[in-house]
Amino acid sequence: MKAYNIQWDTDGDLDVFLSLPNEIKIPDGMVDEDEISDYISDQTGWCHYRLDVLEGCEDNPVYRKEIQEIRKELSEIQEHIKTELF
Numbered sequence: 395m396k397a398y399n400i401q402w403d404t405d406g407d408l409d410v411f412l413s414l415p416n417e418i419k420i421p422d423g424m425v426d427e428d429e430i431s432d433y434i435s436d437q438t439g440w441c442h443y444r445l446d447v448l449e450g451c452e453d454n455p456v457y458r459k460e461i462q463e464i465r466k467e468l469s470e471i472q473e474h475i476k477t478e479l480f
Contacts, residue, residue, distance in 0.1 A: 395420045397434055398461075399446040412472055414438060416465060420447070 398417040404410040418434055435441055448457070 395422075395424075395447060395449045397430060397445045397447055399444075400434065401443040401445070403441040403443055408475065410440070412476065414440060416468055417461075 396417050396419050400414070400416070400418070402411055402414050404414070415438070418437060420430055420433065424430055424433060430447065431442070431445070434445065
């Protein structure tokens with residue numbers, strides 16, 4: 395299981411935002427939303443507004459391809475932010 399689409403609370407710090415992961419693997423057996431939220435904050439040192447959880451799809455080739463495409467798009471957006479806005 396993994397958390398993705400994490401909306402970080404970085405107090406507007408773009409460098410921190412760009413350094414934070416796009417997704418985080420959640421340990422097996424962790425299902426409570428508050429526990430997952432605390433785990434993510436403990437791992438990164440940052441709070442977040444929201445996140446989505448994807449269960450059991452890591453080995454599915456269709457989902458893997460979609461996730462790769464989303465990662466590519468996110469990287470392109472992050473690069474655009476770095477080069478065009480700052």
